[in-house]
Structure formats: C-alpha cells, structure tokens
Amino acid sequence: MTTAIDLFAGLGGWSTGARMAGVHVLWAANHWPEAVHWHASNHPDTQHVCQDLHQADWTQVPTHDLLLASPCCQGHSKARGKKNGNPQHDASRSTAWAVVSALEFHRPYAALVENVVDFLKWALYPAWCAAMNALGYQLATHIVDCADLGVPQNRPRLFIVCTLSEAPLQLNLPKVEHVPAASFIDFKSARWSPIHKPGRAAATLERIKAGRAAYGDRFVMSYYGNTKSGRDINRPIGTITTRDRWAVVDGDRMRMLTARENLAAMSFPSTTKHPDNHRLTVHMAGNAVPPLAGQRIIESLLEAA
Template identity: 75%
Template structure:
C-alpha cells in the first residue's frame, strides 16, 4: 500500500483525502495540541506528534512514499498581511523549510505541498525551490480552484507537486461539475436572530436588501468582505472561501444566522461523521485552515495515476 506522512496536519484534510484515495497515513504532526487531539480522534491508526517541526527528529519518522504538507499560510495570505518584519508572519513563513528538512532525510518519491497562491511571491520562494531542486526534486506548481475538483466551495489554492522525475510533473486533473452551496445548507436548522435589531451595521442591512432583490427570501451572503459582499450569493453555485472566522451568513425572511460549524465542514468536503470540538470557534478555525479532503483526494489520485 502507498504510504504518506502529514506535516502541519490540522484537522486532517490531507489525511482524510489520502485515506479516501487508498493511501495509509503513517505519521502526522502539528504544533497545536487541540489539532493533534482531533486529528488523532479521526485517524486513530496514525502515529501522532505535537511538535514545532523546526525541531523535528526526522529519523524518528517512518519511511513513506508521499509527503503531504500545508505549511502555515497566514504570513503569505493577502487577508492576513504579508509585511516583512512582523515576527509572527516571518515565523509562519519559515515553516515551509520543515518540508525541505523532511525531504532531505527521507527522500520520498513525491511530495504535495498546499498553500495560498501568494506563497510563490514570498521573497525566499526561489531559494526554497532551489533547495528542493538540489535534493533531486522537480517542482510543478498547480493553481487550482477546489470547486473544479468537486468541492462545494470556491477556494483557489497552490498545490506544488514535487517528484523525483526528469521533468516537472503536471497532473491531469479533470474539471468536475460544480456542486452548489444548497447541497449542504440547512435553512431549517440553527439559531436565528432578527435582521432588524439594534446595533446591526448599516452595511449588513444593505447586503440583506441587495440580496433580497436578487435572490428572494432565502440566500447566503458574506457578513463582511468585498465581492459578493454587496450583493449576496446564489445558492446554486459553490459557496465562497471558508475562512477561520465566521464570514458567511444565511438569510431567511426577516431572520439571519451565521454558517454553522457543521455546514462549514461540509463546505470543505469533510465527511459528515468527522469528529470535532464542541466549540464553534475552534471548529471554524480548524475548518478554515484545512485542505478540503476531496481536493486532496483528487490531487493524490492524479499523482498516483501519473506515477
């Protein structure tokens, strides 16, 4: 059986996708105890470690065929700011070097690295690619909208395919039919509140009014942000990007509520039986940082088909 390890494993998007693709995830790591706890709950047969991967003991990690990794993206994302000199963001960007260290020790046949597209704008990205290349890997960047892989969410991400091949390996990824947000939204559930209440921001009321004009009494909208934030969003198309914070609101007549944690996980294509914290805030944080499992599965399957 094909085997893998999962760096920066989080809630387990890569691991869940790998399992669906028939890959055994031997080992998973994250620096956050809560993430390790819930990854272990969903992947009890995987060996887990809670550790800053800058200090990883790679000789203690089992040999594997595929390295899966999602280094911290906050220092690259436009949404969170990218300025050099911000210690938190500079530290988050440096997590990508753990991938190089792991590759250097184990030399697996392939690696898949997911991040925001701005990762390639990082000042040290050319040096990072040079280091990976020096280890004998070709680097093939793929910028993918996860909606094109069947995830009910527009989520544009960079997937770097690293292979020990003579030329960069561009995967054959067939475009799937888009899955609408209506497939997972439940307007009969949840805790609703009146739209017209004291303290409701004028911008929110304007979004609701514009959404009603376009879509009627039931629709979704960003609670903040640009783009469809001014107009609402058609439920017959995938939802927009799920973030670590509450962003999406459902409107039903004169009431509204925020997207539930279960709906956010469904938008990310996590299975309905995924174990998660009771805390809405914690679940949303982990969901927003995750690789959509279905996207991970499709990419892994394409990699194995090309091997």
C-alpha cells in the same frame, strides 16, 4: 505509493483525502495540541507528534512514499501578511523549510505542498525551489479552484507537485460540475434571528437588501471581503476562512453558518469528529485542505506516477 506522512496536519484535510484515495497516513505532526487531539480522534491508526517541525528529528519518522504538507499560510496571505506588522507571520513563512528538511532525510518519490497562491510571491520562494531541486525534486505548480474538484466552495489554492522525476509532473486533474452551497445548508436549523432587530448594523441591512434584489429571499452573504450584495446559494459558497464569515439569509431571518456547515463546505465527511466549541471548529475547518480536493489530487498523482 501507499503510505504517507502529513506535516502541519491540522484537523486532517490532507490525511482524510489520502484515506479516501486509499493511501495510509503513517505519521502526522502539528505544533498545536488541540489540532493533534482532533486529528488523532479522526485518524487513530496514525502515529501523532505534537512538535514545532523546525526541531523535528526525522530519524523518528517512518519511511513513506508520499509527503503531504500545508506550511503556515498566514505570512503569505494578503489578509494577514507581513504588512500587518505581526512578527509571527515572519516565523510562519519559515515553516516551508521543514518540507525541505523532511525530504532531505527520507527522499520519498513525491511530495504535495498546499498553500495560498501568494506563496509564489514569497521573497525566498526561488531559494526554496532551488533547495528542492538540489535534492532532485522537480516542481510542477498547479493553481486550482477547489470547486472544480467537487468541493462546494470557490477556494483558489496552490498545489505544488514535487517528484523525483526527470521532468516536472503536471497532473491531469478532473474538472467536475460545481456543487452548490444549498447542498449543505440546513434551512430547518432553529438558530435563526430576525433580520430587523435592535442593534443590527446598517451596513448589514444594506447588504441584505442588495442580496435580496439579486437573489431573492434565500442567499448567503459575507460579513467581510469583496462580497457586498450576497451570493447565490445555487453556486459554491466563497472561501471558508478561519473565522465566521458567511451568513445565511432566509426571508425575514438570518444566521451564521453552523460549525457542521463549515465542515461540509470544506468537504469533510459528516462523521468527522470536531470540538464542541464553534469558534475552534470554524478555525480548524478554515485552515484545512478540503479533503475532496486532497483526494482527487492524490489520485491524479498516483495515476500519473
């Protein structure tokens, strides 16, 4: 397998991982023009299409050996699922059927599908699996903490290995030493603010107090989620999301992670081109597949196939 396509390509986590694994991504698609622009900036040798993949004409897609896909996860996520009453998420769950459509036409030997673990709880997941099986694909589910693959972030994710094989292909994934958050945090950054300043929320001060008691003067803390007392910088950071989540505390000063630190936490190379807009970069980074995780999963697939 030497060629691939990337569905729902976003900023290009799968594509970057594929390139690091020696796989050439021929074609990439996303419905968001901004994402397509930045993916093209980082992957100029790839053909790009800005399109809702429900309407894709697969005859226009080049023949390939491997399909890479990250269907929209918001509709499956506990944080932003259908219980929140957003009909957009009902539509987002249906994006997984684009994978079936693409495979039905091209029949590459393998596909790798990434999503949140709750994808397995989707009411139509059994039907989706049945459709994949009807095309001849055997499915092997892998629930992976990306930190075990060397990403400096605890990020549990589902990777489904789909192969035209007689039996599901279970990958022998490496499990490497965890990389700490301290590896990408720049303490020399000048954009700090005093912890004790007018308007600082009492709850924030309480989290800082608890974090300092547990980890000393330097630690990271989450502004939402289950982390209430901070997190040791000598372990991977928690999950990077599509909006600012993590703050760095250093003595009597603090700041949010920079856009570049968010990208590094996701294991994007330092040369990755990204928007000047902080919020946009954070969104794209948090929505991506960590490239290093993608690389190691693709390498394991190539070794096993």
